[in-house]
Amino acid sequence: MKKKTLIINGMILTMDELQENLIHCGFIVIEDGNIQKVGKLSEVDSSFVNSIPDIIDASGKLVMPGLINTHTHAAMTLFRGLADDIPLMTWLQNHIFPAESKAVNPEMVYWCSKLAAAEMILSGTTTVADGYFHEGSAAEAFAEAGLRSVAAQGVIDFPAPGVPDPAYNIDKTEDFIESWQGKNDLISPAVFCHSPYTCSSETLQKAKKLANRMNTLFFIHLAETKGEVEQTKAKHNTTPVQYLNSLGILDENTVCVHCVWLDEEDIKIIAQTGCGVSTCPDSNMKLASGVAPLDQMLKGNITIGLGTDGCASNNTLDIFAAMDLCAKVHKVKKLDPTVVSAGEVLKMATIDGARVLGMKKITGSLTPGKRADIIMLDLQQPHMQPMYNADNLVYAARGSDISTAIIDGNLVMKDRKILTIDIEEIKERVRSLSRDLTETI
């Protein structure tokens, strides 16, 4: 017999363009991890409700699709708050790179990605796209946490954790993809090339070829800072976007992360090639990289997902906080309160994030046939009262308002307790790693 669960009494935000978006008192049927039916509670009778023994009462809650974080470096939770308010190059060269070269090993990636997984689940994220080194250890952590993930192995033309000789960076990535592809329904392996300025054109093309051959996504940091654009223009006589396009890197299986400094031609190319964009407003603001031309990208029908970036440059993995910031920073940049609306930002954090990650048939909305990635948000907190419409989620809700998380049909968090992993053990391990780190740097 198939396992059925019924969620009733909650306010439901479907994020499904073909259904009613906000149902004031609704129900959801989950069968074998799939969303089977979504509707108004008033349209079913009590015999239907009574026929399903496993009932979750969502009274006083908002039930919505789990959020999608399209860019982070999960293991960097270890570096949260280690070095704030420092110029980018000093930050990288004197703080982050030395800390990474001392601290990053499979054990660190495993425990610190597990801490990140806990933080993400507790703040409503049910799908994450991660990029780091020793990515197998991150994938293991996400799998144990029950978090849907795109786990992308880092490729860079410098000696890196686990890849002391960059000549083997593509081989290493191929090994990683082979060992994880098809292994776990929740984990999709992928390729993460650091950037056009830290990878040669040869590496970029080899890595993209590998991604194509293995049928995976390809991620790259792109046009993050003004300095990067200037450097690329000096070296390649074109913009970072146009440079990557000339190498054949840009297509609908490529995710361009940041995209802060784009010209009109860059925006056209991204739109034409069908690349996804991951925007990370917290990181771009804190590192003072700039404000992305999001309103122009939206007008160009580019699909945009939201990312937190890693904890060294944010310092949290809370997509609700990123939504608030994203909606506000573009308004003040353009001195126009109508640009990048709350509704557009909610799409970025859900259905459009799923599109960016090639998962629109699996997650991102409460649509029958998709997997059940569902979160419940406590509307009874004073800061959520009163509630006139869903836009208020963007400007008032925070990750801490999430009470329940279901991923792939499994209850992974209930009443703010994570059911899949031992959070006390994780914190203990990460604290021990942080003590080692401050002793050694």
Add this chain to the structure above:
Amino acid sequence: MKKKTLIINGMILTMDELQENLIHCGFIVIEDGNIQKVGKLSEVDSSFVNSIPDIIDASGKLVMPGLINTHTHAAMTLFRGLADDIPLMTWLQNHIFPAESKAVNPEMVYWCSKLAAAEMILSGTTTVADGYFHEGSAAEAFAEAGLRSVAAQGVIDFPAPGVPDPAYNIDKTEDFIESWQGKNDLISPAVFCHSPYTCSSETLQKAKKLANRMNTLFFIHLAETKGEVEQTKAKHNTTPVQYLNSLGILDENTVCVHCVWLDEEDIKIIAQTGCGVSTCPDSNMKLASGVAPLDQMLKGNITIGLGTDGCASNNTLDIFAAMDLCAKVHKVKKLDPTVVSAGEVLKMATIDGARVLGMKKITGSLTPGKRADIIMLDLQQPHMQPMYNADNLVYAARGSDISTAIIDGNLVMKDRKILTIDIEEIKERVRSLSRDLTETI
């Protein structure tokens, strides 16, 4: 016998320039509502600890001064999320003003300010500067909640709630101040002139004269939008700041709210006159007003406090969220990650906020002799781990991390339960008001 309480085992952030700022395992003695002693636990013996029967164990917590919100319109919680992402003038004229003219009465101000008080206490604010109409009802709500407040009665040259004939706006304010001055240690009445463009020069001067005579603070929205500056230049041939200065309005008992559009001369005048500034980054971003020249004001030694503004333009009263936004938006505006540092923002939200409100001898730091306005923050949440330094509070903490709040020596919130007021009754009343509102507008 005097009532003594001892807080032990917590990490203590004093925000006191004469003491050590961060004590890793400390103690605080509170006697009759005053902070009597702050120090390292290792420096006292067990007989001292055992001599005080009332002990609060702050293990795993950060203990810090309660936060100070230097500008809000508390009763506007009723309008939270009612109308987002709308051009300023349409927002005011088609949404906020009609909603206010229908809904604002003493009962509404009382219940909606009480909801605001609950939200503020739950997110770590222990002192608020409020400005609205029927301010006596707001003061009553704050007093019952046990929230330290500057309650300022609104003055505007239009018919306003409770003041149908603006000819009486000063008299009404005088009555309000007389009825609250000296009545309750927690409540300081004050004057809130809406703005230089909604009050005549005569009203502005009369209101300031009243504030001087009654020895209260005088608040005013100032240089919030580019349009306001252009309008003032057209009408008075000078900037809003210089116009107010010519009227003799600016001195150290005046708090200028917003100060987004300032020229160099304006900044000099604010510094010379000793005005306090309340900056409200959430509101300035969401309404697309602009980014204040905070770095230049800080260089000019202007005292700056942080404000949330009202819930129609934010949509929460969370000073932690405002700190994060404040630190980030100035960095990205200047493309410099070193401006408006986390340390500076922490001062704005605590000791400098107290200075702006003329309360530096009473609150804003954990300094012996001050009243005990103390909050405890749960450092055990995954997003607060690991913890290298206090800067991380700005970039990672949120109001929901506050577990305990003490105001004026009284425990007002414990384990996220407010002990002074009935939150269920408040929510019920505000929900009923919100239903009336959406039926009538």
